[in-house]
Structure formats: C-alpha cells, structure tokens
Amino acid sequence: MQPVRISAFTLTSALGRGRAAHLDALLSERTGLAPQEVETCMLSTYVGQVGGIDAPLTGELSRWDCRNNRLAQLALAQDGFRGEIEERCAKFGADRIGVFIGTSTSGVQQVELAYRHRDRTADHLPDWFLHRYTHNTFSAADFVRNALALTGPTLAISTACSSSAKVFASARRAMAAGRCDAAVVGGVDSLCLTTLYGFNSLQLVSAEPCRPADIRRNGLSIGEAAAFALLEPGAGELMLLGYGESSDAHHMSAPDPEGRGAIAAMRAALARAGLEPRQIDYINLHGTATSANDLAEDRAVRSVFGREVPQSSTKGWTGHTLGAAGIVEAALSLICIQEGILPRSLNTREKDPAIAGNVLLETRRARVERVLSNSFGFGGSNCSLVFGSAA
Amino acid sequence: MNGAFVDAIGLIAPGLASWESAVPILSGTAPYAPQPIGLIQPALLPANERRRSPLSVRIALRAAEEATSAAGADASALASVFATSDADMEIIHRICVALAGPERSVSPTDFHNSVCNAASGYWSIATGARGPSTALSAYDFNLAAGLQEALAQLSIDDTDVLLVLFDVPPPPPLYAARPVAQPAAVALLLCRQRSARTLAQLSICEATAEQTMADAGLEGLRRTNPAARALPLLQLLAQRRSGIVGIRSYDDRFLGVRVEAP
Numbered sequence: 001m002q003p004v005r006i007s008a009f010t011l012t013s014a015l016g017r018g019r020a021a022h023l024d025a026l027l028s029e030r031t032g033l034a035p036q037e038v039e040t041c042m043l044s045t046y047v048g049q050v051g052g053i054d055a056p057l058t059g060e061l062s063r064w065d066c067r068n069n070r071l072a073q074l075a076l077a078q079d080g081f082r083g084e085i086e087e088r089c090a091k092f093g094a095d096r097i098g099v100f101i102g103t104s105t106s107g108v109q110q111v112e113l114a115y116r117h118r119d120r121t122a123d124h125l126p127d128w129f130l131h132r133y134t135h136n137t138f139s140a141a142d143f144v145r146n147a148l149a150l151t152g153p154t155l156a157i158s159t160a161c162s163s164s165a166k167v168f169a170s171a172r173r174a175m176a177a178g179r180c181d182a183a184v185v186g187g188v189d190s191l192c193l194t195t196l197y198g199f200n201s202l203q204l205v206s207a208e209p210c211r212p213a214d215i216r217r218n219g220l221s222i223g224e225a226a227a228f229a230l231l232e233p234g235a236g237e238l239m240l241l242g243y244g245e246s247s248d249a250h251h252m253s254a255p256d257p258e259g260r261g262a263i264a265a266m267r268a269a270l271a272r273a274g275l276e277p278r279q280i281d282y283i284n285l286h287g288t289a290t291s292a293n294d295l296a297e298d299r300a301v302r303s304v305f306g307r308e309v310p311q312s313s314t315k316g317w318t319g320h321t322l323g324a325a326g327i328v329e330a331a332l333s334l335i336c337i338q339e340g341i342l343p344r345s346l347n348t349r350e351k352d353p354a355i356a357g358n359v360l361l362e363t364r365r366a367r368v369e370r371v372l373s374n375s376f377g378f379g380g381s382n383c384s385l386v387f388g389s390a391a
Numbered sequence: 392m393n394g395a396f397v398d399a400i401g402l403i404a405p406g407l408a409s410w411e412s413a414v415p416i417l418s419g420t421a422p423y424a425p426q427p428i429g430l431i432q433p434a435l436l437p438a439n440e441r442r443r444s445p446l447s448v449r450i451a452l453r454a455a456e457e458a459t460s461a462a463g464a465d466a467s468a469l470a471s472v473f474a475t476s477d478a479d480m481e482i483i484h485r486i487c488v489a490l491a492g493p494e495r496s497v498s499p500t501d502f503h504n505s506v507c508n509a510a511s512g513y514w515s516i517a518t519g520a521r522g523p524s525t526a527l528s529a530y531d532f533n534l535a536a537g538l539q540e541a542l543a544q545l546s547i548d549d550t551d552v553l554l555v556l557f558d559v560p561p562p563p564p565l566y567a568a569r570p571v572a573q574p575a576a577v578a579l580l581l582c583r584q585r586s587a588r589t590l591a592q593l594s595i596c597e598a599t600a601e602q603t604m605a606d607a608g609l610e611g612l613r614r615t616n617p618a619a620r621a622l623p624l625l626q627l628l629a630q631r632r633s634g635i636v637g638i639r640s641y642d643d644r645f646l647g648v649r650v651e652a653p
Contacts, residue, residue, distance in 0.1 A: 042495070104506065108483070115487035115564070123564050131568035136477060137507055137528035154641065155536040156528045158478075158507030166525055173543040179595075193490045198502035245523035247515035249467075253503040261521055378503055379512025381524065 001272045004172055005236035006387070010079035011227035011331040012071070013318045014048030018078035023335055025317060026343050029363065033209040033221050033319055038191045043200055046209045048223025048319030049191055050074070061147060066107030066134035067224075068190040069143040075188070075226035076147060084230055085148050088182055098180035099154040100171040101141035102164025102187040104323030104377075106156070107134035109192035140188045144228075152180045158323065160377030161286075162245075163187060164227070165326025168385055169243040171231050186228040187324035195222055195322060202253060210289035210320070212313035212345050213298075213359045215352045217289040223319025227327040238334050241275070241370065241386040244268025248380025255293055259300025261382045262374065266304045269372060269384040277305045280386070281366070282342055283357075284329045284373040287313020288320050297374065298355045305357075312360045316346030326375040326383060333371040333387050342366050394594035395545050395552075396585050397628065398464070401457030401578030403428060403450050404612060404619060409457055417622070417629035423608045428574055435466075435517045443500055444513055446574060447479035451510035451557040452517065454576035458553065459518075462580050462588055466518035469580075470544055471511060471553045473526045474537030476617045477569060478507045480561035510557065522550065533558075534620045535640035538648065541581055542595060554579045556618035572615035577625065591628055591650050598637035598647030624648055 010018060014032025015025040025032065036047040053074055057065040061073070076082055088097060114129035133139055141156040153174055157166050164187020171183035199205045199222060206219035231240065246268065248261035255262070270277060283305065286297055294313075301311065314332050321328050336343060344363040351359055370388035400410040406425035407413040415421035432441055433452040441449070451473060459466040477483075482505045489497050506512070508526035515524055523544070529536035533556055541554040557576035561569050581593070602623040604610040613622045624636045633652045640646040 111483060111565070112487055112490050115491045118491075118564055125564050125568060129568055131565070132530060136530055136569070138476065138530040141528075142530070151641070151644065153536070153539055154529065155540065157525060158528055159511065159524075159526050160506045160508055169523075170525070170527075170540060170543075173547040174539065176547045177539075177543040179539055179543060193495070194486055194497070194502075194505070197490060197495050197497045198486070198499075198505070201497045201499040201502055245525070247511070247521050247524045249515040249519050249521050251516070252509070252512050253499075264521060377508070378506045379508040379526075380515060381508055381511065381526075 001242060003239040003241050004175060004231045005234050006238040006240060006334065007230050007232045007236055008081055008084040009229040009331050009334055010075060010081045011225065011328055012050060012075035012078055013225035013321060013328055014050055014223055015317055019335060022332060023339060026341055029346060031209060031317055031346055038196060041193060041196050043196055044207050045205050046221045047191055048221065050224050063130055063133045064139065064143040066110040068105060068107040068140060068188055071190050071224060071226045072140065072143055072188045073147060075228060081228055085184065092181040094149055095151040096181040097150045098152040098171060098174050098183040099141055099145045099150050100157065100167040100183055100185045101144055102157045102167045102323050102326060103137060103140040103189055104158055104160050104163055105189045105192055105195060106137045106140045108194050109190065110134040112193050144184065144186055148184065159381040160379060161322050161325050162375040162377040162381040162383040163323040163326060165375035165383035165385055166245060168240055169245055172240060175233065183231045184228060185231060185327065187327035188226040189321050189323035190224045191222065204290050206289065209347050210315055211347045212287035212289040212315055213294050213351055213355050214348045215350045217291065217294060219290055220288045221319040223321040225318060225321040225324040225328045227324060227331045229327065235390050237389060238337065239388055239390055241388045242269040242273030244384045246382045250380050253378050255296040255376060257296050259296045261380055262297060262300035262376060263303055265382040265384040266372065269386045273386040275370065275386065280309055280370050280372050281368045282336060282371045283309055283311035284333045284371060285311050285313040286374040286376045287315055289315060295354060298357050302356050307356050308358055310342045310360050311357050312343055312345040314343060329373050330385055330387065333373050337368050337371060337387065337389055340365050340367055342368065394592055395542055395581040396589045397579055397591050397593055398582045398586060398588045399458040399462035399580040400628065401454035403454050404575035405573050414629045417626045423606050425608055440513060445479040445482055445504055447557060447559045448510045448513050450574055450576040451555050452514055454578040455514060455553060455555050458578040458580045464580060467520045469520060469553045470522045470550045471514060471524040472537055472541045473511045474533035474556045475507065476528055476530050476533060476558050478509060479559060480565050484562045484565055531617050532640050533617045535638050535646045545581055545583060551582045554581060556621060558617050570615065573612055575616040575618040577618050577621045589653055591652050594649045596635060596647035596649045598635065598645040600637045601639045601645060602637045
C-alpha cells in the first residue's frame with residue numbers, strides 16, 4: 001500500500017504526560033503500575049492510573065465531562081499536538097480532516113455513577129447524566145472532534161482491545177478513498193469499575209504488577225491512557241507502512257490457541273507493507289500477561305517470524321490500556337524507532353520456557369527501522385500494524 | 392469511485408419481519424402495521440450461543456444471515472462492518488446494577504458480551520469468517536459512518552463487505568437518557584462486481600438535507616432507532632428506483648447516497 005506519514009503524535013499514560021516522560025520511563029525502567037486506588041474499588045490489584053484528571057471540563061466542552069474525555073483533553077494538550085492540528089486545519093480545511101478514535105470504555109464510569117446515585121423508588125437516573133456526551137461509545141470521538149474543531153468524517157471504533165490499532169486502518173482507507181485528506185487517529189480508555197470487576201470476574205486480573213511472558217504470570221494489570229497521531233499523505237520520518245485485520249472465529253473471551261487469526265493479521269500487515277518478516281527489527285507484542293494470550297501469541301509470532309526477532313510487551317510499563325492499547329503501543333514503537341531502543345519486557349523475571357520467541361529481558365540501544373505492533377481483543381478481533389522510518 | 396453493488400439486504404424491525412416481507416410495505420403496496428418482533432433466533436447460532444447471546448446480537452445476526460443466505464454468499468469470505476450506537480444496554484444495565492450493589496458481582500458472560508464488537512465476534516464464530524471485522528459507533532449517524540467505512544474497505548482493501556446496523560431499546564432507567572424505542576437491524580451485502588443478483592449500485596455524493604419517510608409509522612421508527620435511519624434508502628431499493636437519498640452524517644452535516652437501479 002501507499003504508506004502514510006505520521007507527522008505528529010502524543011501519548012499520556014501512567015508513565016506521564018507526553019513523549020519525553022515515556023522515553024524517560026523506557027530508559028530508566030520505571031513502571032507506571034501501582035496498587036489501585038480507583039474510587040471505591042475494593043479489588044487487590046495494580047493499575048496504571050493517570051493523575052491530575054479530577055477537574056471537570058469547562059466551557060463549551062463541559063457537557064462532555066467524564067473521566068475518559070478529561071483524559072483525552074489532557075493528552076491533546078501535550079507535545080504541541082493541538083498546534084499541529086490547527087496548522088493542518090488551515091492547510092486542508094477542518095472538514096477534510098477525519099477523526100477516528102478507538103475506545104472500549106468511553107465514559108462508562110459516568111453511567112456507573114448514575115446508577116449508584118439513581119432514585120431507586122422512581123427508577124430514575126440523575127439529571128446530570130448525559131448519555132450522548134459521556135457514556136455513549138461515540139462520545140470519545142465526538143469530544144475530540146469538538147475539542148479540535150474538526151468537522152471531517154468522525155467515528156469511534158470499539159472492538160475491545162484492538163480498537164485503537166484499527167483506527168489506523170480505517171483512517172488510511174478513508175484517506176485513500178478520498179473521504180478526507182488527513183486524519184487524527186486516537187485511543188482513549190479510562191479506569192472504571194466495569195473493566196476492573198469485569199476482568200476480575202473472568203479471573204484475568206493479577207494481584208501483582210503484570211509479568212508478560214513470565215513463567216509465573218497470572219493475569220493483567222489494567223491501565224488507562226490516551227494517545228493521538230496525525231496521519232497525512234506523503235513521506236516523512238515516521239510512516240504507517242501496513243496494517244492487517246482479522247478475526248479469530250474461535251471464542252468471545254479466549255484467544256485461539258493456534259493463533260490463526262493473529263497469524264493472518266501479522267501476514268496481512270507485512271504484505272501491505274511489502275516486507276519480509278526478517279525486515280522487522282522489533283515486535284511490540286500484545287503480551288497481556290494472561291496465561292492464554294502470551295502462549296497463543298508466541299505460537300503465532302513464531303510461525304510468522306521464527307524465534308529471532310527481538311520482541312516485548314510494554315504492558316509491564318503502562319498496564320493493559322484496553323481500547324487505548326493499540327495506539328499507546330504504536331506511539332511507544334514510534335519512540336523506539338526515533339530513539340533506537342529495544343525495550344525489555346518489564347517485570348519479566350523468568351521467561352516461560354514454553355515461550356519460544358526472543359523476548360527481551362534487557363533494554364538495548366540498537367537501530368530500529370521497522371516495528372510490528374500487535375493488538376488483540378475480545379470477540380477475537382486482531383489488528384497488526386507496521387511502522388517504519390522512511391526508506 | 393467508491394461505489395458498490397448491493398447484492399442482498401437483511402432487515403428486522405417491528406412490522407418489518409424480513410427484507411422480503413418488507414418490500415411491499417416499503418414500496419407502498421401494503422400498509423405498515425407495527426407489531427413486536429417476537430423471539431429472534433438466528434439459524435446459524437448454535438443452541439448454546441443462542442442462549443448466551445443478547446438480543447442485540449441476535450437481531451444483528453438475523454439481518455446478516457438473511458442478506459447472506461438470500462445472495463447465496465459465502466459468509467466466511469466476507470469482511471464485515473457492524474455499526475451500533477449502544478450495542479446492548481440491557482447488559483450495561485445489569486452490570487451497573489451489580490456494581491451499585493454491595494457484592495459487585497459482575498457476570499463474566501455479561502462482561503464479555505458488553506463489548507461493542509460482541510455481534511462481530513459472534514458472527515465470525517458462527518460463520519467461521521476469519522477476515523477483517525469491525526465495530527463502530529457514531530451515535531445517530533451510524534448509517535453515514537458505516538457506509539463510508541464499508542465502501543472504503545471494499546474499494547481500498549478489495550473485498551466484499553457485509554454492513555450491519557443495529558440497536559435495541561435500553562431498559563427503563565437508561566431509556567430516559569437514550570430513547571431508542573424499537574429494536575431494528577439492517578444488513579447490506581456490498582459487492583465489488585455487478586452480478587445477476589445486483590439490486591442497485593450505491594455511491595457517496597453530496598446532500599444538503601435528510602430524507603424522511605412519508606408514512607408516520609415508518610417515520611416514527613426512523614427517528615427512534617439509529618439503524619432505522621436507513622429506511623429511506625431501503626425504500627428506494629425496495630421500489631427498484633434510482634435517486635439520491637440524503638442522510639445525516641452529524642448534527643449539522645449531510646451525506647448523499649446515490650442509488651442506481653440496474
């Protein structure tokens with residue numbers, strides 16, 4: 001496919017605000033995971049929580065006020081991202097810039113709170129609950145559209161934990177089809193009781209910081225994050241080279257142990273990029289640190305790449321940021337390309353011998369030209385992305 | 392450019408039990424008489440999954456299977472785009488009630504069914520479709536967003552695409568905040584090549600207004616379910632006529648769908 005340029009990007013997670021904080025965390029091996037203190041949650045687990053988003057949104061954006069959109073607002077303010085968008089508005093026109101946002105939670109915390117404060121006799125939710133602007137899945141995309149004053153095609157993609165990887169594919173297609181000239185892609189997911197108690201009900205949450213690929217891994221740590229990128233036609237320092245999407249057709253909440261869907265997604269991404277597996281320098285794994293995911297993914301990666309390609313999950317840093325994970329890990333991959341970093345699998349003390357891949361146990365500096373990043377979600381939704389510096 | 396051939400349609404809504412039975416109603420030769428949709432059991436869902444899957448999934452799959460079986464299409468070879476405003480708010484309701492209680496015991500089945508791509512997941516499991524499948528949400532503007540996504544995928548990724556729009560009414564406390572009054576699902580099988588089955592060619596164009604339904608009952612349905620926003624388009628398709636249908640792509644924005652009958 002014709003690659004598209006990533007001319008700006010930013011991310012905010014438990015590691016901090018903006019790219020410099022994430023680079024520092026990667027190099028100093030500082031995790032963002034800490035024992036959870038999420039409002040009234042009573043579970044014993046670690047989370048990747050973003051601080052400083054307790055103040056409500058104000059002014060014209062106040063109706064979108066919820067934790068998820070506050071997080072988006074904070075992230076949009078980093079790395080000069082808003083300024084880049086304003087420049088592109090002048091260049092392309094606000095109606096020629098699309099908005100493609102991945103989210104799984106959107107502002108579901110708002111409806112949780114509304115139910116806790118509902119009038120049980122009248123079966124009535126409080127008047128402050130604004131479904132469209134907070135709880136609804138589209139809210140995340142609608143908020144970004146309005147916060148950036150864009151009027152191009154706007155949609156939210158919600159395919160669980162592959163959501164904000166798939167936005168790259170949708171945005172690139174919309175640009176190629178002439179629906180828009182440039183696109184803001186993003187992912188926003190925020191901590192809430194639904195995901196904490198929900199993953200806990202499936203016995204997928206670890207009581208300690210998650211340990212991807214470790215022999216004693218026992219589940220994920222949930223995180224929250226927001227990240228955005230600007231896609232434009234043409235060549236540049238950082239490019240989206242390929243994408244691949246597939247379905248497991250296996251189970252709603254368990255990966256296909258054969259990894260057939262994951263294999264198809266990785267192969268499709270490589271084919272669109274016109275690359276051979278050996279041309280990939282680093283694989284950012286989905287690597288949730290659940291027993292089943294890490295084994296199935298390893299099997300799939302092995303069948304596409306063999307055992308050599310350096311690889312790691314960065315969820316030991318950020319936690320599993322669910323609907324934001326695709327673009328958070330895309331952004332970390334872009335930082336690895338810019339800075340020449342092969343990041344280790346943080347918290348992995350003893351690699352599971354059943355995992356054959358070259359999981360990095362130490363961070364190294366090396367030339368990184370091309371990265372493949374995996375994102376897999378409930379419902380068997382898979383997406384692989386290939387990023388690279390210009391050839 | 393950006394065109395597609397509609398090979399088959401699936402539909403389920405009150406008084407519109409299937410596309411086949413809806414054609415005389417939409418083309419004006421039979422009256423619209425709304426009645427409850429009854430129990431919906433997609434044939435392709437195994438008994439076990441029928442029990443576990445929520446109404447939103449069952450109506451989405453019922454419309455999807457009507458379209459693919461009418462066309463004799465190999466469902467496993469299709470890419471799919473599922474567009475829904477709220478997926479299934481019955482599930483959100485149960486989870487929120489559980490989280491508001493002292494035990495906070497969320498059902499694991501409810502949790503995995505709560506994802507917006509549940510219908511997409513069940514569809515791929517039921518049909519063995521391992522290709523790309525997406526789930527998107529654009530509130531009341533799902534038809535515009537879903538069509539643009541599906542047509543872009545068809546032309547750029549070179550694949551036939553099944554577009555499925557669906558939404559179901561929320562239970563009482565949420566209903567006041569999001570009054571989706573009736574369940575409805577619409578499926579369009581969009582193909583790259585014209586065939587003997589082709590009903591019409593679709594493409595995107597400009598429009599400055601939204602088209603409505605003349606029949607008050609159908610207009611009521613159109614206004615109260617995001618999937619039913621497709622009714623004016625379906626009406627043109629049922630009448631086998633060419634024309635342009637204006638649809639809303641945002642509060643103050645419109646998109647045209649050009650329909651060319653064979």
